[in-house]
Amino acid sequence: MDIATIELFVISMPLKSPFVTHLGxxxxREGIIIKVTDKDGVEGFGEGVAFSTPWYTEETVRTSLHMLEDFLIPLLQKHPINHPEEAAGLFQSIRRNPMAKSGLETALWDLYAKGQGQSLAKMIGGTRDAISSGVVIATDTITKALKQIEGYLEDGYQRIKVKINPSQDYEFLSAIRRHYPNLPMMADANSAYTLKDIEQLKALDDFNLLMIEQPLAHDDIIEHAILQEKLVTPICLDESIVSFEDARKAIEIDACRVINIKIGRVGGLHEVIKIHDYCYERGIPVWCGGMIEFGVSRAHNIALASLPGFTIPGDISASSRFWDEDIITPEVKVEKGFVTVPDGPGIGYDINEKRLQQVLLTKKTFTI
Incomplete structure (x- = not known):
């Protein structure tokens, strides 16, 4: 990989409608688009998916920029690599900051796949030509939620995820179940509960949910194991799984029976593939989570979700779910509940340069 330059584009776009959880x-949506260009002019793209504020993890757009500019890019300048898998080992000298690492590492994967003339999906072991698509309901009233669900089902989405918290759970889910008794539905708590709420969470077994995602603390595994023993509904871990070792330990103690995999949360595709393979060998279902991404990260998620272990529809919705106009072309579309996996080189999407410039806040270029 004969890298010539790395460019960082900080962009910002308004969502078509607010994304509401108990956390805010x-x-x-602000984010970082990372472009890696080799000496032959081939370009690879990645996306830093940290938010502007540390509500989901401790990382932010600003901290990611700091890590990229002052540590990760200098490492590549000093230590050239031949394959994107080597980046994971190179970045181990820096603790945590997985979203900054992932943004750069995924750009390297896209560049490498394009250099090999191969789709990223096939390169990492993908087996599907199309992936099933789910969508998130994140609003504060039942009326709004039912209206959103009606529209998404018309669009063909195959699974609905509902954001819940202790003041908005049983009644909220009950209303949805009355209208849609057979709807494939899961609930996402974003760490809103504690073990004091066991009886409240046990009551949610009434709704035949696919899973309850991250009900307890964002960094907990032990108490989730205690809770899972009391529930019929499978627990899915999200924020607690920031590495392969976290996934291995959680599965060993039965802290969860499903895992949400996000490339940015665990530091890149190399780590994600390790988690996928471990779960696949043990029959643990995985699915691809979303981060209110722009099109670049969405494209990487599509490639990832083509792996055989991704048996549950992920949070990979159409570009139009969040944006009036995305930064990729063609935009991601959901047709009859599925997203086609591109077979072109790399991520299989091009950058909409005009749109990128329209939403650009700052840009920095580094020579390697």
Whole structure:
């Protein structure tokens, strides 16, 4: 990999409608697009998916920029690599900061796949030509939720995820079940509960949910094991799984029976593939989570979800779910509940340069 330059584009776009959870409300999405160009002019793209504020993890757009500019890019300048898998080992000298690492590592994967003339999906072991698509309901009233669900089902989405918290769970889910008794549905708590709420969470077994995602603390595994023993509904871990070792330990103690995999949360595709393979060998279902991404990260998620272990529809919705206009072309579309996996080189999407410039805040270029 004869890298010539690395460019960082900080962009910002308004969401078509607010994304609401008990942790806060997102109306404007800021992020980092990372472009790696080799000496032959081949370009690879990745996306830093940290938010502007540390509500989901401790990382933010600003901290990611700091890590990229002052540590990760200098490492590549000093230590050239031949394959994107080598980046994971190179970045181990820096603790945590997985979203900054992932943004750069995924750009390297896209560049490498394009250099090999191969789709990223096939390169990492993908077996599907199309992936099933789910969508998230994140609003504060039952009326709004039912209206959103009606629209998404018309669009063909195959699974609905509902954001819940202790003041908005049983009644909320009950209303949805009355309207849609057979709807494939899961609930996402984003760490809103504690073990004091066991009886409240046990009551949610009434709704035949696919899973309850991250009900307890964002960094917990032990108490989730205690809770899982009391529930019929499978627990899915999200924020608690930031590495392969976290996944291995959680599975060993039965802290969860499903894992949400996000490339940015665990530091890149190399780590994700390790987690996928471990779960696949043990019959643990996995699915691809979303981060209110722009098109670049969405494209990487599509490639990832083509792996055989991704048996549950992920949070990979159409570009139009969040944006009036995305930064990739063609935009991601959901047709009859599925997203086609591109077979072109790399991620299989091009950058919409005009749109990128329209939403650009700052740009920095580094010579390797």
């Amino acid at each position: 409300e997102v109306r404007e």
